[in-house]
Amino acid sequence: MPSATASVPPPTRxxxxxxxxxxxxxxxxxxxxxxxxxxxxxxxxxxxVRIMYVHVPTAWVAYLAFVFxxxxxxxxxxxxxxxxxxxxxxxxSAEVGVIFMGVTLVTGSLWGRxxxxxxxxxxxxxxxxxxxxxxxxxxxxxxxLGGTQRQRAKRSAIVALFAxxxxxxxxxxxxxxxxxxxxxxxxxxxxxxxxxxxxxFSLIFGVAVFTTIFAWLVLHRNRVLAMEDAMELRGIxxxxxxxxxxxxxx
Amino acid sequence: xxxSINRTFGIAKAVASKDLRVEMRSRVMTNQILPxxxxxxxxxxxxxxxxxxxxxxxxxLVWMATLFxxxxxxxxxxxxEAADSAIDALRVAGVAPQGVYLGKVAAxxxxxxxxxxxxxxxxxxxxRVNVDAHGAVLLVTTCLLGSLGIAALAAVYGGLSIxxxxxxxxxxxxxxxxxxxxxxGATRATESAFGSDGARVVxxxxxxxxxxxxxxxxxxxxxxxxxxxxxx
Numbered sequence: 001m002p003s004a005t006a007s008v009p010p011p012t013r014x015x016x017x018x019x020x021x022x023x024x025x026x027x028x029x030x031x032x033x034x035x036x037x038x039x040x041x042x043x044x045x046x047x048x049v050r051i052m053y054v055h056v057p058t059a060w061v062a063y064l065a066f067v068f069x070x071x072x073x074x075x076x077x078x079x080x081x082x083x084x085x086x087x088x089x090x091x092x093s094a095e096v097g098v099i100f101m102g103v104t105l106v107t108g109s110l111w112g113r114x115x116x117x118x119x120x121x122x123x124x125x126x127x128x129x130x131x132x133x134x135x136x137x138x139x140x141x142x143x144x145l146g147g148t149q150r151q152r153a154k155r156s157a158i159v160a161l162f163a164x165x166x167x168x169x170x171x172x173x174x175x176x177x178x179x180x181x182x183x184x185x186x187x188x189x190x191x192x193x194x195x196x197x198x199x200x201f202s203l204i205f206g207v208a209v210f211t212t213i214f215a216w217l218v219l220h221r222n223r224v225l226a227m228e229d230a231m232e233l234r235g236i237x238x239x240x241x242x243x244x245x246x247x248x249x250x
Numbered sequence: 251x252x253x254s255i256n257r258t259f260g261i262a263k264a265v266a267s268k269d270l271r272v273e274m275r276s277r278v279m280t281n282q283i284l285p286x287x288x289x290x291x292x293x294x295x296x297x298x299x300x301x302x303x304x305x306x307x308x309x310x311l312v313w314m315a316t317l318f319x320x321x322x323x324x325x326x327x328x329x330x331e332a333a334d335s336a337i338d339a340l341r342v343a344g345v346a347p348q349g350v351y352l353g354k355v356a357a358x359x360x361x362x363x364x365x366x367x368x369x370x371x372x373x374x375x376x377x378r379v380n381v382d383a384h385g386a387v388l389l390v391t392t393c394l395l396g397s398l399g400i401a402a403l404a405a406v407y408g409g410l411s412i413x414x415x416x417x418x419x420x421x422x423x424x425x426x427x428x429x430x431x432x433x434x435g436a437t438r439a440t441e442s443a444f445g446s447d448g449a450r451v452v453x454x455x456x457x458x459x460x461x462x463x464x465x466x467x468x469x470x471x472x473x474x475x476x477x478x479x480x481x482x
Contacts, residue, residue, distance in 0.1 A: 077478070131427050138424040142410065145420070155410065158475045159424070162406065165471060166428055169464065173431035176460075177438070 020216045027209035034202040042199075048114035053202050055107040057210035058100040059129065063167075065097025065214060066136060070164035073157035084229065085222075087153035090160055091143050092221035094136055096214055101133045128171040135163050149229055258349040265353025270360060272330055279361065283322055287365055290315045291372045301378065306447055308377040309440035312369045313396070313433055317426065319365050320358075320400050324425070325418050327358060328408040337480060347477030351405055355469065358401035359394070366393040379444040384451045388458065389443040395461035396436035402468035403428050409480045435460045 035053035042049035072090035076082055108126065109119040120126070143156045273279050294311045298304055304311075331337040340350060370389060373379050381389060407424040435457045441447065442454025 131430060134423070134427045138420070138427065141420055141423060145410070154478050154481075158479050159410075162428070162471060162475065165467070166431075169431045169467070170427075173434045173460070177434045 017216060017219050020212065020219070024209065024212045024216050027205075027212055031202070031206050031209045034198070034205065039199050039202050040196060045115055048111055049199070051107050051111040051114075053206045055104060055111060056203055057206035058107065059104040060207050061210045061214045062097045062101035062104055062129075062132075064211065065093045065100065065218075066132065066164060066167070068218075069094045069097065069136075069139075069160050073160035076153055077157045077161075082150070082153070084149055084153055085226065087149075087157065088222050088225040088229070089218065091140075091156065092218045092225055094139055094143075094160070095221060096217045098133065098136045098140060100210070100214070101129065101136070104129060105133060124171060124175040124177075127174045128167070131170050131174075132163075132167060135166060139163055149232070254346075258346050258352065261345055261349025262352035262356060265350050266356035266360070269327060269330070269354065269357035273326075273357075273361065278326065279323075279364075283319060283326075284365070284368060286322070287315055287319045287369055288372060290318060291369060291376060295376055304377040305379055308373045308379045309437050309444055309446055311377070312366070312373050312440060313437050315369050316362065316366055316396075317400070317429065317433065320362055320404055321422055321425065323358065323361050323365075324404040324408040325411065325421060327354060327405075328411050332411075341481070347480060348473050350480075351409075351472055351476035354405040354408070355398070355401045355472070358404060359397045362397035362401060363393050366397065373444070379446065381443055381445075382451075385443040385445065388439060388451055388454045391458050392436055392439040392443065392454070392461065395458060395465050396432055396439075398465035399432035399436075399461055399468055400429050402465060402472045403432075406468075406472045406475055406479065409476055431464050432461065435464065 031053060035050050039050070039053075041047050069090045072086045072093065076084075076086040076090065079086065108129075112121060113119050139156065139159050142159045143152060145152065145155065147155075291311065294315075295304060298307070331340075337350075341347075370381075370393070374381065404421075404425055407421055407428070410424070411418050411421055438449075439454040439457035439461065442449040442451050442457070445451075
């Protein structure tokens with residue numbers, strides 16, 4: 001039974017990931033303290049600026065996740081071994097990316113309501129983000145199409161590469177679409193606003209914390225996906241063995 | 251090298267003419283899909299209920315109707331391949347997937363352009379838009395390149411739906427966000443052709459250039475990706 005020897009993945013808990021998780025929790029606590037208590041209110045935006053300490057890092061991590069998905073997918077397609085582990089990493093990263101992008105959109109529109117007076121602006125960055133959100137939901141749907149693990153890996157790798165190709169295309173076309181209709185009059189979150197030292201530090205610290213959370217989630221999710229794949233192979237082997245034993249006994 | 255390219259184009263031609271012949275004979279396009287497109291155009295008028303607004307948003311409506319119709323057309327185009335495992339027969343026969351892809355795209359472009367001609371004609375009548383000679387040239391070019399962009403992407407994602415089992419519902423989710431750049435370019439160019447909102451014809455040509463770029467990028471990516479995607 002060749003496929004029964006599919007390596008049993010390690011448990012989803014190792015010392016390294018446990019420490020990474022602890023680091024993520026500690027970082028989140030410090031970030032919450034920085035964001036909610038230690039940093040001052042913004043002169044113009046008041047307390048709503050505190051949303052930025054979650055919004056900007058999640059956006060950054062979501063884009064990082066999608067690029068990571070594309071890199072893993074390319075690695076799977078062109079690597080000599082067509083590693084299934086790279087495929088699972090790509091999937092795990094996209095899942096976490098979609099969640100973070102959802103958080104980005106929600107926090108962004110809450111901030112927009114407070115600062116712009118509206119939940120939504122047809123700002124190029126916002127529009128691109130919303131499109132990517134839907135695109136990667138589509139990618140996750142492709143992963144769930146069924147078939148063998150090899151089929152899933154190849155299929156989703158190609159869709160992932162198409163999706164990452166869309167990031168610049170959608171962004172570029174939305175930018176020129178807006179430029180013809182109206183000049184961006186909204187206050188850009190990262191515009192020419194000069195930032196207080198502690199606020200800037202909190203923002204960068206937030207990016208580091210959320211990147212840690214991302215790494216921790218992807219590692220665990222990857223292991224769970226590996227276990228699911230292993231279980232699927234085992235299931236087939238068990239069914240085959242059961243059928244064979246039926247034949248012998250009859 | 252050139253022999254294999256010639257063979258690929260030969261296959262593309264064969265696949266495209268087969269697809270178009272199937273459509274001609276089944277008459278699904280003329281008897282079902284075209285009336286569907288027409289009713290969509292009429293429904294837009296009911297929903298918006300204002301001549302001035304209709305005239306202004308006509309380019310967008312034409313392209314939205316094209317997109318919705320393209321979903322139906324693409325699903326049909328690949329349902330033909332999935333039925334009786336026709337695509338497997340092609341694969342076993344050693345037919346180059348690039349040829350199949352290019353053939354599918356060509357057949358889709360022809361069908362989409364035919365739809366756009368009808369939709370634009372309906373817009374002229376129902377929404378009272380005006381097109382002069384220069385505008386007509388712009389409109390035709392836009393339709394050709396816009397259809398190429400949509401077809402190049404649609405054939406890739408349509409390839410995913412080949413193996414059946416409820417995968418058809420996936421097509422809109424994958425295709426519609428991806429064709430957004432094409433929709434933006436095509437709508438703006440058509441706006442100039444229709445003169446909607448005071449747009450001039452010369453303003454439309456840069457958008458046509460953009461559509462050409464999108465079409466080329468998607469066609470290139472699709473040619474590379476289609477084979478592995480359908481190879482199961």
